[in-house]
Amino acid sequence: MTSSLTALRLEPIAGDAFETMVHDAGHTVPVEQAPVWDAFDAAIAGRSPWGRLAAYDAHDRPVAVVALSEYPGRGFSYLWAKHGPIWLETPTADAERALRVALRAYIAKQAPRIAFVRLHMHHDAADVRPLLQSVTYDETVEVDLTPAEDEIMLAMGKTGRKKLRRTLRDEGFALSEESDISREGFEELYGIYRETAERDGFGIYPADVYFSMLTTLGDAARLFVARRVDAAGTDAAGTDGKGAPGRAVSWVLSTFYDGVGQDYYGGSNLEGFETNAALRLKWHILISLKAEGGTRYDMMGVGSAKAPQLMGVRQFKLQFADQTTPVDPAWDVPVKPLTYRILTWALAAKRLVQGRR
Known part of the structure; x- marks a missing residue:
């Protein structure tokens, strides 16, 4: 079955319910999305577990879950869902877009300090960007x-x-x-x-x-x-x-x-x-x-x-x-588009200077 959703609702979810939902859909939980990963995030300076969310369609049917960790940048913070989100059914491009829209709105309200969120996605799209200062693979x-x-x-x-x-x-x-x-x-x-x-x-x-x-x-x-x-x-x-x-x-x-x-x-x-x-x-x-x-x-x-x-x-x-x-590569999804644009310009300028040395 595939998902062709156009609107999703996000709700916090506990770690045990998160794993049960994934297992009931016949999938395994990547270690980075599992509750056990929180202790590692908490042990690294500046990094912390941010929360787990479940995405529901208009019929209150769960379609995806995602665990997010907060990472520090120089003067900004971002969220990363390593090997996430986990879709409970294969998503279409529209379903992935609906999740990005819901996440941007949710994060902007709950954590306005966050500049962008990093997600793994199957479909390319106009509202995603190549990673800043990191390597992904497909x-x-x-x-x-x-x-x-x-x-x-x-x-x-x-x-x-x-x-x-x-x-x-x-x-x-x-x-x-x-x-x-x-x-x-x-x-x-x-x-x-x-x-x-x-x-x-x-x-x-x-x-x-x-x-x-x-x-x-x-x-x-x-x-x-x-x-x-x-x-x-x-x-x-x-x-x-x-x-x-x-x-x-x-x-x-x-x-x-x-x-x-x-x-x-x-x-x-x-x-x-x-x-x-x-x-x-x-x-x-x-x-x-x-x-x-x-x-x-x-x-x-x-x-x-x-x-x-x-x-x-x-x-x-x-x-x-x-x-x-x-495999699905990671992409950056700007939550604060202007901030992300400035970060991109600053990184490009830094690389230009380093290239001239």
């Missing part, structure tokens, strides 16, 4: 975890399958979940992330942001690490000082919620790159989450015409599937 790589393990491997790309089988024979790996790692122990992994960022040319947050995600999300955040070991099971240093053998060469901070796992952050150092540690670790994650009842794993975005910045990871992620999966 393709990802998903792995179906429901088949048998050998069938999951057979569904991989030929090159990826060959490389995986080779690395599975490498006895120099110790792979484990280290979600209970200490803040001190996490510094080793953050050093790998800095190396990855410098090599691949992207910016990163302070270490406390990633560690807060791990500690505030509870079981919904999982940290997996690949370490290199010698024949005796340790490297020259013995262990990392926390009981995990070997030296870390690759790691992934994943989320796992409502049966769906997804990549979030991670990196590999030079040794990890040379030993295909990321490939081996990703396989370990897939099989571990499958064993826990996981149904799907999302690699979280690959490069496309809309997201050329992610072309560097496209080839790696396509080792796990023979094609990409389309």
Whole structure:
């Protein structure tokens, strides 16, 4: 069924009712839209959970739900519905437009400080704008975890399958979940992330942001690490000082919620790159989450015409599937059009100045 609504009414909704509504429609709840995400938002300076809303049609029938988080900008604030809204039925362009109209009016009344709201939408439209200072994507790589393990491997790309089988024979790996790692122990992994960022040319947050995600999300955040070991099971240093053998060469901070796992952050150092540690670790994650009842794993975005910045990871992620999966990209929806226009001009001027340096 599709929705062709032209007017919607918004009402606040509690987290448990939010999830029940989504499940009753046969969908899963993205972790960023779930109540568990609120603790992470609250732990980051300047960020906070803003609220959850349900959208109803003229017959009081719920058609969509959305969870919004407030983010700080320089002199402004905005709301972001990461992986939202969640439509209970497939929306038409008119239905998406009706939700934007309702949200703009609701937010302008309830929080006049908000400059814009960021939403994921299927249909392009004249009243939406490309994101300010952020990257979105419209393709990802998903792995179906429901088949048998050998069938999951057979569904991989030929090159990826060959490389995986080779690395599975490498006895120099110790792979484990280290979600209970200490803040001190996490510094080793953050050093790998800095190396990855410098090599691949992207910016990163302070270490406390990633560690807060791990500690505030509870079981919904999982940290997996690949370490290199010698024949005796340790490297020259013995262990990392926390009981995990070997030296870390690759790691992934994943989320796992409502049966769906997804990549979030991670990196590999030079040794990890040379030993295909990321490939081996990703396989370990897939099989571990499958064993826990996981149904799907999302690699979280690959490069496309809309997201050329992610072309560097496209080839790696396509080792796990023979094609990409389309997803709804994010767009900015101005709540205060003049303010948003000024922000756009200011950002363009800043980039022009930086380009001349």
